[in-house]
Amino acid sequence: MDLSKNCLTFVYRLGYNQNPFFRYTPTKNPIMEATFWLLPIITFLGSLVFIQKLLMKKSEKFRLPPGPPALPVIGNLHQLAAKNMSPHRRLRELARVYGPIMHLRLGEVPTLVVSSAEAAKEVLKNHDVNFANRPKLMVGKILYYNFSDIGLSPYGEYWRQLRKIATLELFTVKRVQSFRHIREEEVSKFIKSLASEAASGSVVNLSDKLFGLLFNITSRIVFSHEGEDQDAFRVFLSNLLDALAGFSIADLYPSIKLLESISGFRKKLQEMIKESDRMLDPIIEEHIYKKRQGKTEEDLVDEIFAAGSETSFSTLEWAMSELLRNPKVMERAQAEVRDAFKKKGITGESSLNELKYLKLVIKETLRLHPVVPLLVPRESIEHCQIHGYDVPPKTRLMVNAFAIATDPQYWEEPEVFKPERFEGSSIDYKGTNFEFIPFGSGRRMCPGIALGVANMELPLAMMLYHFDWKLPAGMKPNDLDMDESSDISVRRKNALRVILTSYASSSGI
């Protein structure tokens, strides 16, 4: 019996994968999947209860943070899976009951969940070094050839060298600027393609178009090459981001090596390697060939591809969704960009500095829809104390950036999309204002902020300048669903479909 296929089909039937975009990925709720997996093997794991009890005795001398009561073997997985909510929303709910410093056991993994700015500052600033490690997730071991990438490699000399090269050589403002012509060319092609859709008056799948844009920009930046195989890459990215969350059964029970193979996760990752080699090898070979002949433009390392395209794509998709739901904000953003371009003409990225409100729209989108809401998991290196609670070594850390960015303690009307809230405020996403950390903070903070923001500003400005937007079939702004996929990276669950008309004075596409 193909148990793996049956389990996935079951989860699929539960309705967690209704997004036609991502229909090739068998399940979009990894926690449900993990919980489901536990049913047939729970007997096997029962033997662990005894060991666990011994461990619990040992941990009694610690003052662990509060948390919901855990069950033997599965710990708190059932509470996370309850209510069919995305993990970051469910964890926000639990934090409202148990507090901003919460202890959970996910499978056999002790996990610290931090959900306030004060506690985030404590772990990401005051105890930054101690939490600068990443857990040894299977995806890092298999897909990234024994943790050889920046994002998943353990804290130490190797990671420091990679990060230094990335920071000094790849992510400087000058380097990001050197890709300006790529962004301008690709955005111009994108706008032309939207203009032909506008002329036909048909309903446009904006999600597809935006993904294509970010895919092309990132391909050219990373490989100096136009993107191909976009659909396959989209599925690959979706699977990769699932794996990064660390919610696979093998990552929840890392001591039981057998689970890596019987859960089918190892096989899945190996298939992903084959798929990524199939897609990337020809591009890389051509790139090396061109480089030897001195024919390439400056490029970034290939592993950056996933981090770079999906995050900016998702954020743009959310920004357009919020603008469609909030016509007044849309109006103000369009007025600003149209006014600026009318005065100076469309001068590509050099016009962007004037667009103060547009920048606030992006900030507000990152607040309400941080695309990596729990940041990338970290792990404590040695024992430490956080606000008087003990945190043993090898505790997994999740910082709920979403819960913090929607906490009424720091934000007025936190659920309302209101870019004006940042007007005259010095709060920024650079990692020092802990109530707003969509890019994380500290040593492992996202090094790609400048590139990510550059990839979002020009497309957004151009979309707002060239077109007027409405929802299809007489839908009212509030009818637009904002359902989220339930992965580590939070995308729209359903494609964003729109009708657009060309703005009368728009020219120079």
Ligand code: HEM
């Ligand atoms: C909207 C855009 C983006 C968002 C919201 C975002 C968010 C994040 C977050 C939350 C983390 C984890 C930080 C932590 O653990 O504290 C991260 C890590 C990372 N990001 Fe980004 N990111 C974005 C764009 C990019 C881009 C464009 C690149 C590169 C081209 C990039 C490369 C990376 C890398 C390499 C890491 C791992 C850093 C490390 O572990 O040392 N990101 N990002």
